[in-house]
Amino acid sequence: MPKLWNETIEEHRRAVRDTVLDTTAVLVTERGLRSVTMSKIAEESGIGRATLYKYFPDVESIMTAWHEEQVAGHLRELAALRDGTGSAGERLRAVLEAFALIQQRRHGHGPELGALLHRGDHVAGADQHLHRFLSELLAEGVRAGDIRDDVSPDELATYSLHALAAAGVLPSKAAARRLVSVTLAGLRPTTAE
Amino acid sequence: MPKLWNETIEEHRRAVRDTVLDTTAVLVTERGLRSVTMSKIAEESGIGRATLYKYFPDVESIMTAWHEEQVAGHLRELAALRDGTGSAGERLRAVLEAFALIQQRRHGHGPELGALLHRGDHVAGADQHLHRFLSELLAEGVRAGDIRDDVSPDELATYSLHALAAAGVLPSKAAARRLVSVTLAGLRPTTAE
The missing domain is CATH 1.10.357.10 (Tetracycline Repressor, domain 2)
Known part of the structure; x- marks a missing residue:
């Protein structure tokens, strides 16, 4: 059932993306843009740095x-x-x-x-x-x-x-x-x- | 007559300052901020670079x-x-x-x-x-x-x-x-x- 499998992948990607966006927005609001790093975002989102960089460059x-x-x-x-x-x-x-x-x-x-x-x-x-x-x-x-x-x-x-x-x-x-x-x-x- | 002398100095300073401001405004409008340098401003204002730096740092x-x-x-x-x-x-x-x-x-x-x-x-x-x-x-x-x-x-x-x-x-x-x-x-x- 490749369609379902694709849907699951898509859902997973969306969930990761949403988590990254929300986490970053909170971090930036709390600490200011300059003090937020990709490492910090990965840590707070609970995903690996390598994964994060697959989604966003910076x-x-x-x-x-x-x-x-x-x-x-x-x-x-x-x-x-x-x-x-x-x-x-x-x-x-x-x-x-x-x-x-x-x-x-x-x-x-x-x-x-x-x-x-x-x-x-x-x-x-x-x-x-x-x-x-x-x-x-x-x-x-x-x-x-x-x-x-x-x-x-x-x-x-x-x-x-x-x-x-x-x-x-x-x-x-x-x-x-x-x-x-x-x-x-x-x-x-x-x-x- | 030190008062008159001071007034002359003051007038001269104001004239230099006004020239620098006007020249810079024209240069920036014509060429954009990034392509205007202190040397160019000195040249176009007709004053020396050393004099310009006595008035403004950048x-x-x-x-x-x-x-x-x-x-x-x-x-x-x-x-x-x-x-x-x-x-x-x-x-x-x-x-x-x-x-x-x-x-x-x-x-x-x-x-x-x-x-x-x-x-x-x-x-x-x-x-x-x-x-x-x-x-x-x-x-x-x-x-x-x-x-x-x-x-x-x-x-x-x-x-x-x-x-x-x-x-x-x-x-x-x-x-x-x-x-x-x-x-x-x-x-x-x-x-x-």
């Missing part, structure tokens, strides 16, 4: 892979909220609020890790994906009359993503929610100023 | 000094608009628009230079200064009834600075102005949502 590549999985998870979370129940306006608020809270958690990484992770090409890809995702949701809001139509959904998405990034420096979830309300107020249809 | 310190002067100039520009004529609301719009256009120009530095410059402690200081500056202006707007009072001026300043940073990725001045309108709409007093 600590940076592990952190990049970890970050890719984080970003993919965030996009799935936001997509689930977008596809949930409620009016376009309610779903937009839910997506923006979730995004703001993600920004707030992300900020816990610290600037050193942030600088490393945001150098990667995969981040530009994720940012584009998020931007397109939000543009489409805003275009839907325009059609429903919830969102202003005097500025393109594309520019409104750029505004929203930057404004909500402010959640990273806000001290509480309540403050992040107020930020979402302020950001949404900017997106509402306006009469002439 | 290229990074020149770029930091250049950036400090840029930031100080921006703060002076924004303060002049704040202290100009017009209602609190008009002056706030003028300040936000100027800030958005500064963000747009700054983006021309490119990511490499941005990362270098934004590592410095002086940037944290400038950011705090700008944040306080904007908080005060927003508090004035609250008193005038132009700005919402259900979120603190402090949090509104954080929102504004992040939202307007989006100008850095917008393609035109017209788009930057639309961004200012959207950002301002978020700051306006609201009836309950």
Whole structure:
């Protein structure tokens, strides 16, 4: 039964990979990037150094892979909220609020890790994906009359993503929610100023 | 007349310093940070290498000094608009628009230079200064009834600075102005949502 055997191999590989990613993320968060070595990761993951090197060449590549999985998870979370129940306006608020809270958690990484992770090409890809995702949701809001139509959904998405990034420096979830309300107020249809 | 003599010395020093800063900024913009050397800066500034090293130890310190002067100039520009004529609301719009256009120009530095410059402690200081500056202006707007009072001026300043940073990725001045309108709409007093 070669298929089952392949599935088992695949599962095993995934389990090793997940363990390495999780262990590394914890180590880096606790000790800072510079003090985490491949040996330490192997030791804490409970796998051999030689095995570890079959999966990843260095600590940076592990952190990049970890970050890719984080970003993919965030996009799935936001997509689930977008596809949930409620009016376009309610779903937009839910997506923006979730995004703001993600920004707030992300900020816990610290600037050193942030600088490393945001150098990667995969981040530009994720940012584009998020931007397109939000543009489409805003275009839907325009059609429903919830969102202003005097500025393109594309520019409104750029505004929203930057404004909500402010959640990273806000001290509480309540403050992040107020930020979402302020950001949404900017997106509402306006009469002439 | 030692006073005049000192003034002349002081003026001369300032002139050398300004020349070095301007020359370096042009070289870095044209060629990228990595290909600019102290020798090249001395040559292009028309001063001796030994003299240059009396002013600055390396290229990074020149770029930091250049950036400090840029930031100080921006703060002076924004303060002049704040202290100009017009209602609190008009002056706030003028300040936000100027800030958005500064963000747009700054983006021309490119990511490499941005990362270098934004590592410095002086940037944290400038950011705090700008944040306080904007908080005060927003508090004035609250008193005038132009700005919402259900979120603190402090949090509104954080929102504004992040939202307007989006100008850095917008393609035109017209788009930057639309961004200012959207950002301002978020700051306006609201009836309950």
